[in-house]
Amino acid sequence: MGTTLGKPFVGLFQETEPRIVLFGLPGTGKSSILHKLKTGEVLSTNMPTVGFVYVVDTKDRERMEETKSFLHMVMDEIQGNVPDNVAVLVYANKHEVPGAMTAYEISNELDLASLRQKNWQRNWHVQSSCALSGDGLHEGLDWLLKNAERM
């Protein structure tokens, strides 16, 4: 199962055009983030490199285990196929909802420490965001682009 799901991700990194991959469980806010970014300020079109953007619904505590498993599965699939210096940005989305988990909690829930241990060269960042107001979206991409500049 992992291989069939993972292959499309690996394929994306074999393209010649630089890309950022946005992924996450259903309903986490991927379309809303893209919509907000598209209709808000213009982003740099000169994307220097690729990066991963994983969207997590911070109010959905019930699916946190599934969210973690999916992320770990994808990361295992790409290891060795995607350069180690391609960074991963996690959008801790819907952060404005009362009772939503903090970026720190999300980092713990996703067990980012073990992913870092497995691949200490890959950079990670958890950015709290709200796709409705746009809060945190550009900050997250700025981090990803700064990381890309160092590659």
Ligand SMILES: Nc1nc2c(ncn2[C@@H]2O[C@H](COP(=O)(O)OP(=O)(O)OP(=O)(O)O)[C@@H](O)[C@H]2O)c(=O)[nH]1
């Ligand atoms: N409160 C709140 N709601 C959000 C936020 N982002 C998205 N939503 C809502 O969450 C629901 C799902 O958002 P989508 O953008 O459709 O999520 P998706 O990840 O594209 O969903 P799939 O297409 O099923 O994979 C919608 O009702 C959005 O309005 C957010 O930051 N805060």
